[in-house]
Amino acid sequence: MSNEHDAVLDTEKQKEPPKVKVERKEGEPTAAFKGASWGALLVGVTAYLIGLFNATMELNEKGYYFAVLVFGLYSAVSLQKAVRDKEDGIPVTNIYYGISWLALIISISLMGIGLYNAGSIILSEKGFYAMAFVLSLFAAITVQKNIRDTEKARERV
Template identity: 80%
Template sequence: MSNDNEILFEKGKQNDSKLKIERKEGEPTPAFKGASWAALLVGVAAYLIGLFNATMLLNEKGYYFAVLIFGLYSAVSLQKAVRDKDEGIPVTTIYYGISWFALIVAIALMVIGLYNAGSIDLSEKGFYGMAFVLSLFAAITVQKNIRDTQRARERD
């Protein structure tokens, strides 16, 4: 009876090893990478589709587009600066400070723009705010995944 159980266990181990994807230590899982990219694409696409369909003036649309791009860049830049500093990679104080300042300004510009937007319904303001936050978070996560993957592959 125990031999049957051992054989079944061995067969189970063989099947599990065939399904398991080899990944290096420290590398994010493919599911996490995919979820991060999906969140970034959904956030940015929703924001841009909302802007395209909005009944605001072109200069207002340009403002919200510029704030999104500025926010994405500043979030990734800050994530890199924080991580470099944590890992002992030299980061100048001025760059670190500017990274924080840029992200705070991007978020402030979004909040101020939405607060003062008289032509946008409250539900649309919430939509833009949530799409903006999702995009920033996802951009940070995608950049982290890329860096973790690169570092895990360099170890070998």
């Protein structure tokens, strides 16, 4: 009887579709983390830009906040790369490392000073721009880190 039971179980196992397992290399971020990072970047930048588009401020003021966002995103990614290069033993000049830090500090300062002095923007809008800006910077750093980690993990093979 146990032979018949085993035969039935074997037949049932053969009917199950094979499980597809995506192989992730050691050190590579999960697909969920990569997706969450890209999603956060998309949400942050999109929300910021929609807020700018719908704002009642002058066009030159909108241009200022757009330029600060682009500058902030670039400086955050540049700093992350410089820090990571130093950690990995890749040569980074002190001037580039310092400029990367300075650029990020300046972009955050420009956003803070701009929002503080913006008389035409109500406090809740200022908070919205600040949060969308910070989310965008953090997400840009995370996306760049994920790309680098993925490349590094694939090189190991």
